[in-house]
Amino acid sequence: MPNFRFPRAVLFDLDGTLVDSAPDFIAVINRMRAERGLAAMALADLRPVVSKGARAMLGAGFSDVPVAEREAWVQEFLDRYEAELGLHGKPFEGVEAMLAALEANGTTWGIVTNKPEYLARKLMPLLGWETRCAVLVGGDTLPVRKPDPLPLQHAATAIGVLAGHCAYVGDDERDIVAARAAGMPAVVALWGYRLHEDDPFAWQGDVLVHHPSELCQAQAWPRMANG
Numbered sequence: 001m002p003n004f005r006f007p008r009a010v011l012f013d014l015d016g017t018l019v020d021s022a023p024d025f026i027a028v029i030n031r032m033r034a035e036r037g038l039a040a041m042a043l044a045d046l047r048p049v050v051s052k053g054a055r056a057m058l059g060a061g062f063s064d065v066p067v068a069e070r071e072a073w074v075q076e077f078l079d080r081y082e083a084e085l086g087l088h089g090k091p092f093e094g095v096e097a098m099l100a101a102l103e104a105n106g107t108t109w110g111i112v113t114n115k116p117e118y119l120a121r122k123l124m125p126l127l128g129w130e131t132r133c134a135v136l137v138g139g140d141t142l143p144v145r146k147p148d149p150l151p152l153q154h155a156a157t158a159i160g161v162l163a164g165h166c167a168y169v170g171d172d173e174r175d176i177v178a179a180r181a182a183g184m185p186a187v188v189a190l191w192g193y194r195l196h197e198d199d200p201f202a203w204q205g206d207v208l209v210h211h212p213s214e215l216c217q218a219q220a221w222p223r224m225a226n227g
């Protein structure tokens, strides 16, 4: 009878894994579209690229605008998102119960996102997570971001856990690439955002989960290195 245990620590991606932030982002894109005389875009058309960051979202929202011109809109997009932060987007259904299960089992948890750190930090008190999240690494905390493994390794070091004792949960291929390169067991969050052509079964994650509630069970987590 295998002895299932919760990991000692878990790091999470933010957008598309813990938080359904697409409703905040569609509000921003559609305000920018309206100001430029364009009709509203459907949430379903933005959702697949939300985990790919601001530039990808601007690309989806303004595909006819040259990349160089869109680049000048990145800060405006982030400023407007900051104003919209958490107004529409919420944790995915089941996330709060999953975090509570981790905490009840003594698992430390934190966040490694590619979102700028100041925006991710601002979201924490809005979600009531500011004292519960043990470490937060953003896309600009270090000189490199996911899929580079360094942000994940940096977060594990900050909470005093070896990479092999820490799982990483993410919804995008670069999350799984980063976890594998960091030596962390990788969990694919299938409830998140991805392109229609993406095949998460080909990402070589250790475990694929359809709903956060599955992660309330110790046996759903990858088998961890001893420790």
Ligand SMILES: O=C(O)COP(=O)(O)O
Pocket (backbone or CB within 6 Å): 013, 014, 015, 016, 050, 051, 052, 053, 054, 112, 113, 114, 115, 116, 139
């Ligand atoms: O804002 C981004 O670049 C995506 O954020 P994520 O890494 O939390 O999915």
Ligand SMILES: [Mg+2]
Pocket (backbone or CB within 6 Å): 013, 014, 015, 016, 017, 050, 051, 170, 171, 172, 192
């Ligand atoms: Mg994501």
